[in-house]
Amino acid sequence: MEFTFHDSDQLKDFFENNKLVFEGILLSEAVYVKDKIDEILHIGNIDLVNNAKKLVVYIIDEKDEDLKHFAKLEGIAWAQHSIEISFKLEWVQAIRRTIWTFIEEYNDLKKNSLGIEEFFHLEREINNRVDEFLNTFFINYTIYKDSLIKEQKELVENLSVPIIPIDSAICILPLIGDLDLHRVEIINEKVLDQISHLRIQHLIMDLSGVATMKGETIAELKKVIDGISMMGCETVITGLRKEIVREMTNVGIQFNRQTKTLGTLQQALNEYFVH
Structure with a gap:
């Protein structure tokens, strides 16, 4: 060139x-x-x-x-x-x-x-x-x-903790898939933030999509529920599977008295919106 x-x-x-x-x-x-x-x-x-x-x-x-x-x-x-x-x-x-x-x-x-x-x-x-x-x-x-x-x-974390408002006081938290310590930590952070932000009075936590949980994970989830109660919000647990209940009884974990348990999400919806 x-x-x-x-x-x-x-x-x-x-x-x-x-x-x-x-x-x-x-x-x-x-x-x-x-x-x-x-x-x-x-x-x-x-x-x-x-x-x-x-x-x-x-x-x-x-x-x-x-x-x-x-x-x-x-x-x-x-x-x-x-x-x-x-x-x-x-x-x-x-x-x-x-x-x-x-x-x-x-x-x-x-x-x-x-x-x-x-x-x-x-x-x-x-x-x-x-x-x-x-x-x-x-x-x-x-x-x-x-x-x-x-x-x-x-984005993934927000999708893994899908808090769905039903009305001004009630929200549903449907949990699906594996629950490990990391995800429970995310749930703790997101849920407490939303309770404070939305002033939620009743949180329906549906666990029908969670097949199993280890004892240490259940213990951490119980701490989350205790924290929810301390903020003046009632937790309603629905859909607990027998495998999780068996693990809870084996390790001696019980929810606090303020926590209500119902068999299905539909029961909770009927109780809070029909009666």
């Missing part, structure tokens, strides 16, 4: 006047990513080639704050669209190699005008900025992914 060069060109002028050459060298360096350019553009509206040119401008012009802001936006965008970060790493390293190919060519055309000190200063400045871009990119990529995981975890 033939470079455009004028004796008066500064390094940034040289890059600006040879954008097409830069693009060609970059694509030849990015062996695996170049076949993914259109796919990444389609998935996340991320234009790798133009973004590479923008990054080079920030590096050459020493626009450090713009570079970090750009890296942050890139990190979030790649995380939002779950694009493989291995592609980003290869792409940025290809950009780094292309920049140094340009600097070498520029220095040759300038008849080796760069002295040793100037060269090492340039090397430090450019590589530090490329590294800064990568660090900022990966930090923001990770932060976004972590926040997404946290949101998904909170």
Whole structure:
């Protein structure tokens, strides 16, 4: 590829006047990513080639704050669209190699005008900025992914404790699936918050969907029920299976006197809404 060069060109002028050459060298360096350019553009509206040119401008012009802001936006965008970060790493390293190919060519055309000190200063400045871009990119990529995981975890936790208001004073908590110590801890946190927030007076806790519980889990659930009573809310337990009742009697666990037990959820609904 033939470079455009004028004796008066500064390094940034040289890059600006040879954008097409830069693009060609970059694509030849990015062996695996170049076949993914259109796919990444389609998935996340991320234009790798133009973004590479923008990054080079920030590096050459020493626009450090713009570079970090750009890296942050890139990190979030790649995380939002779950694009493989291995592609980003290869792409940025290809950009780094292309920049140094340009600097070498520029220095040759300038008849080796760069002295040793100037060269090492340039090397430090450019590589530090490329590294800064990568660090900022990966930090923001990770932060976004972590926040997404946290949101998904909170969603799952809320779904695992589905408190359903029936009227202003009564709610139903239908529990389904395995109950372990972690889930009981979530129930404790969510239920007490909702009792305080909604001013629930009666909580119907339906356990018909829970097949078994270990003794230690039952003991922790009893603590939750005791806490509910302390907040002035009556707990009505429905649907206790024989396996859970047998485990309770084996380990000597009993609910407090304020806790009512009924055979089915329908019985509880009939009692509270019919009579």
